[in-house]
Amino acid sequence: MTPIISEIGRAFGFALLQAAGLLAVAPLLKTTIKKMKARLQNRQGPPLMQGYYDLAKLLRKEPVRSDVASWVFVAGPRVYFAAAVSATTLVPVLIDAAPLEMAGGILLLVGTLALGRFMLATAALDTGSAFGGMGASRDMTIAALAEPALMLGLFTSALAAGSLNLGSLVRTTLQGGVTFHPSDFLAFAGLFIIVIAETGRIPVDNPATHLELTMIHEAMILEYAGPDLALVEWASAVKELLYLTLLVDLFVPAGIATSLAPLAIVVALLAWAGKVLVLAMAVTVTESTNAKLRLFRVPELVSISLGLAFLALAIRFL
């Protein structure tokens, strides 16, 4: 009895540590992408701490809510944030195991993130403003298209490792070494497109837009202010970091710590930060070299990703 309890206790402690760590780093990633984008446009860009300043500013302000909004509006950002935080405990970051990997794997991860998104979309409809409805409608449309492609890409990787659990998936990939299997490349390309769609980056959505009619995610959270908005922004940053970490885990887990030795952890930290940075650069370059697609062109992009994932799956069976 006692060993089980201490094991559960250790898992939860580990989960708390990892969630806190990712929460702390996420705003930095967002600002880093902004900064790199600015440098590509020959601008100076914001200081690296800007993400934290913004969050601190929003948290200090008073929340403004519509007088027709119900509890759904209040619950939206909170559930979204909670979903993002709990999703962090399902993904291995520095060690080749996720803190709460006995709770579930890929399906739970996708489901948890979908729940947060659903709550936010419902909350956006709550104020009765047309912009909220428009944003929710568009966000749900893209989610409905992107999620099958995301699942298919994840399943392809899971098929290679023979497990839906992210922890054992990473361990198997690590043991197998780098195989340069063609299906890995296809699945990676497919998932990269989906990560861009899910995090609201440029070919799909413009995170920096101030024009209501082109907004997708931003229109959905237009009615939020103060701490409510801070929660949404923070959770979005965590989600983005989580998706990039997921790509790193699935395709290049090399460098991740297999023991709790301090040296291994430091190496894993550096490797993880480097890999996420490289992916962030790829996102930045994609965002800087592409124009935003019309909403009705997005399905084409997603179907490319779906096609790539299908091909990857087919090659895996050959």
Added chain:
Amino acid sequence: MLGVLAAGTMIERWAWWSVRRVATWGCGGELSSRTEYTATAFSKPLTMIFRAIYRPTRQVETLAEVSPYFTQEVRYRSEIEPTFERYVYGPLLRGVLRVANGMKVLQAGSLHAYLAYVLVLGVLLLVWLGGTK
């Protein structure tokens, strides 16, 4: 996740902010239940994307008396093709009903015929089961 929510609620007890309630911003217009986003509008992007399946039709009619710029009335009609009902469930339902119709002959037959069936079945069963011994 519930734990995170619960912890958040606990922390919010000592929140330093007070909520300000204001009317929803409506771009200067009046917002009412008639200006809300409807289910049709919400699902419109998906309907457009899967045009091939839903085959939406849309008809806008503007009625004007003096000049086309002074509209008196706008009539809007939009419809989607019930693809699944028409091409999947419809044929299935008709097929089942046709088979059922055919079976009606058996079901609503005469009592004497039924007794004959029972007799024949009984004999057949006896022959079949008797054969095993």
